[in-house]
Amino acid sequence: MKILFLNGPNLNLLGQREPSVYGSDTLATIEAAVRERAAQLKATVDFRQSNLEGELVTWIQSAKGHYDAIVLNAAAYTHTSIALRDAIAAVGIPTIEIHLSNIHAREEFRHKSLIAPVCRGQISGFGAQSYILGLMAAIGVK
Secondary structure (H helix, E strand, C coil), X not given: CEEEEXXXXXXXXCCCCCXXXXXXXXXXXXXXXXXXXXXXXCCEEEEEECCCHHHHHHHHHHHCCCCCEEEEECHHHHHCCHHHHHHHHHHCCCEXXXXXXXXXXXXXXXXXXXXXXXXXXXXXXXXXXHHHXXXXXXXXXX
């Protein structure tokens, strides 16, 4: 099973950006934990991060035929990006939406996810563990 992990804007700053909200793990630390768990489960993962909405859209579009599932932390684009929503719907690859923080317990503008209706499900609020849970969910969508 091949799984594409996509990370949106500002996730490159994990570990230094609002650790009280996002934790102290860096994206590299999270990626290493996901890779270790994926290897135990005989899955292959590809990890990418971009601050650019268009690049995330391109990666989603390019995933068709190459990946069995996508795990997406769209970060702020979760609440604003019709383009990401449309790309997910267009490719038809099972997509798991993940968040480090509980978006429903934060500012009201974060409560609405534009991508949730086209994702298989949403994992929110478990910190770095949200990525491992996303991996497990992606493996289960065969």
